[in-house]
Amino acid sequence: MASGWAQLPDDLLDNVAQRTAGIKDYVRxxxxxxxxxxxxxxxxxxxxxxxxxxxCSESCVRGFLDASDGTVHEIDLxxxxxxxxxxxxxxxLVLERWPDVWLLNRATRERVQLPPLMRRGEALAPPRFMxxxxxxxWEDCAYRSLRRPLLQREVRVAALSSDPSVVDGGCTVVxxxxxEEEAVFCRPTDASWTPPRVPGGSLRxxxxxxxxxxxxxxxxxxxxxxxxxxxxxx
Numbered sequence: 001m002a003s004g005w006a007q008l009p010d011d012l013l014d015n016v017a018q019r020t021a022g023i024k025d026y027v028r029x030x031x032x033x034x035x036x037x038x039x040x041x042x043x044x045x046x047x048x049x050x051x052x053x054x055x056c057s058e059s060c061v062r063g064f065l066d067a068s069d070g071t072v073h074e075i076d077l078x079x080x081x082x083x084x085x086x087x088x089x090x091x092x093l094v095l096e097r098w099p100d101v102w103l104l105n106r107a108t109r110e111r112v113q114l115p116p117l118m119r120r121g122e123a124l125a126p127p128r129f130m131x132x133x134x135x136x137x138w139e140d141c142a143y144r145s146l147r148r149p150l151l152q153r154e155v156r157v158a159a160l161s162s163d164p165s166v167v168d169g170g171c172t173v174v175x176x177x178x179x180e181e182e183a184v185f186c187r188p189t190d191a192s193w194t195p196p197r198v199p200g201g202s203l204r205x206x207x208x209x210x211x212x213x214x215x216x217x218x219x220x221x222x223x224x225x226x227x228x229x230x231x232x233x234x
Contacts, residue, residue, distance in 0.1 A: 023068050053080070093106060
């Protein structure tokens, strides 16, 4: 490009940048010359949204929606075959195939193996949510086929504290397991997952430290006009 474009007044360049909606066009605009790149700061953009897919499908092509312009990008990700995506953070996908968990960078294809959610060969115990009668039948041969699905507490939510490729060994992965949403965390270098130690004993059933359920007290207070009965936190 002619050197005259590099001397374009800042107010005109800023006006052009404001009219550039797509992130791809904005990246091309910053790449015109050094002066433009130094003036135009990197623009924050919404993350791509991964579209639902069938983990058992033979196809490894996954769709990602760019919310900035509505474009769907199809990317071949063989490492997602047979695995369920249960979260994403800092450009990484959290993939699960019980009991194994991986981190996958969509752009670089880098993969990080996390500790298994259940150690191989670990003795199976009756789930805590089973009623007494069901627990007594646990050893019955007729119920052996039910053990595996009951014990497979799928990852409901997963998040990363930082980018694993930027903070070496300092990234923490937090997941919520099963219907009870039991919180456990680990680092890529850990050998196992660890439940957090918090006042009150557990984060189960809580998100962001706030109970999701409210239960009424044993003796409901007498309602008064204009005053709603209080609910006790679980």
